[in-house]
Amino acid sequence: MKKRFKYKTLDEMRWEAITLGIDIPFSDDFGVFKRPVDLGSETISNRFVDQPMEGNDAQIDGTPGPLTLRRYRRLAEGGAGIIWVEAIAISREVRGNEKQLMLINETIGAFKSFVAEIKDVSLKANGFEPYVVAQLTHPGRFGKNRKILFHDRFLDEKYGITEDFPIMSDEELENLKYDYLKAAKLAERAGFDAVDIKACHRYLLSELLAAHTRGGKYGGSYENRTRLLKDIIKLVREEVEIDITVRLNLSDFIPYPYGWGSNEEGSLDFTEPKRLLKELEELGVKIINVTASTPYLKPHINRPYDEMGKYNPPEHPITGAMRLLNLAKLAKENLSKTLVVASGFTWFRQFAPYVAAGALKNNWCDFVGFGRMTFAYPDYPKDILFKGSLDPKRVCITCNKCAELKAAGESCGCVIRDGEVYLPIYKKMEESQKK
Structure with a gap:
């Protein structure tokens, strides 16, 4: 359903949402964005999160390249309370591609300078240091050294995965815990405030949550499928003085038995995701950054858009954006201490501040995350905070x-x-x- 953003006023958007049966949580109380958040370890200055957006611009050795540094300087000047740094490979062997950031012993010096510059630029421009998160990742089936955890009928078909394709062993998965631990220790040394044990978009830890058809220690039962994620978090918490966060799929929107957050009847089922949310909170995870699905199969779910080449989204973008907000609301309702980042605001363009303020005011989330908007309009937080608006000529148009x-x-x-x-x-x- 190709729909172009055509709204001249907030009321026009509100009316179309009503005709679709959708109640968007609008608010013009932008003061909610300025409220600081006390994490105990640190105070976050405002409610904006620059989401992790891969730039494919690292150096061959895995250190930030000139365009990487340019992007993050602009974000630091832009004034978000949290800068969630894009996917960082946890070892040389699992690097997604030759342009992905990589945190290893040989790159620690460059990352120290990188994080220090982000904080220094923001301090000079905005009067505070942002909370900087390192997204630690293993790409799983999407990496350059591709292996799968199990055969997924939908992703296998799309990417030509044959029956004889290599499957990661339980021993390989077990050993990954120590790669994550090593990367977390390096992140602490580099000056990051937190690590994200990434479990979204069907990268390795996300795919493992859906390993219903896998045998062994890490497949089949809920306990087995969530084991590695929780073991990594326990290990990092015990050995590293750094906050832990998780960017988490609440559903893959892939049918059972190949998906997470679905059941045998063919319906969405959040029983397991809600259980995992509570267990992550018990493990001391400070922030859950909510998302869903995978851009490799259903891109309209995790990034609602108007048009995208030959792929015709099957729904109105408002429906997709509100789905992401409702997933954040679900997470917030099932957590008592762990904080929630909501996604899905970028599609609303210049009206995004009203939706974001509404989500915060209605307690659907604790932070509002912008992804593609950070590429187009890196100083969007500053304009919302101090001008009370976004410039329609600068917003992301979700092209x-x-x-x-x-x-x-x-x-x-x-x-x-x-x-x-x-x-x-x-x-x-x-x-x-x-x-």
Whole structure:
């Protein structure tokens, strides 16, 4: 269902939502964004989160490259309380591609400088240091050294996975705990405030949650499928003085027995995700960053958009954006201490502050996360906080060109709003695809 964003006023958007049977939580009380959050370990200055968006622009050795540094300087100047740094490979062997960040002994010096600069730039520009999270990741079936955890009928078919494709052993999974621990120790040394034990979008720990058809220690039962994620968190908590967060799929929106958050009757079922939320809280996880599905199969679910090439989204983008907000609400209702980051605001463009304020005011979440908007409009927090509005000529238009660049292995950013840097890269990509 291709729908272009056409709203001139907030009332026009509100009316269309009503015709779709959707109640968007609007509010014009932007004071909610300025309320600090005391984590015990640190105080976060405002409610904005720059979500982890991979730029495919690291150096060959895994250190931040010139475009990486440029992006994060702009985010630091932009004024978000939390800067959630994009996927960082936990070892050389599991690096997703040669342009992905990698935190190992050889790169620790560069990461110390990187984190220090983020904090210093924000302190000078905004008067505070942001809370900086390192997203530690294993790409699983999407990495360059591809292995799967089990055969998934939907993803196998799309990516040509054959019956003889290598499957990771229980021993390999067991050993990964210590790679995560090592990376967490390095993150602490580098000055990060927290690590994200990433369990979303069907990367390794996310896929493991859905391993109903896998045998052994890490498959089949709920206890087995959640074991590695929880064991990693326990290990890091015991040995590293750093906060722990998790970016978590609450559902893959993939049918059972290949999905997480679905049941044998073919319906969504949040029984297990709600149980995991409570167990993560008991393990001391400070923040849950809520998301869903995978961009490799159903991109409209984790990033609602207007149009995207040949892929025709099967729903109105308002439906997709509100699904993400309702998932955050579900998480918030099932947690008492752990804080929740909501996603799904970028599609609302210049009206996003009203939706974000409504979500905070109604206690659907504790923080509001913006992803693609950070590429297009890195200082969106500052404009909301001090101007009380977003410039319609600067907002992300969800054209998906940044994702096209990433899919092609190119350095990615906003082709429309940051065209001086990224339009030439995009044009070069288009030319190469024509050949």
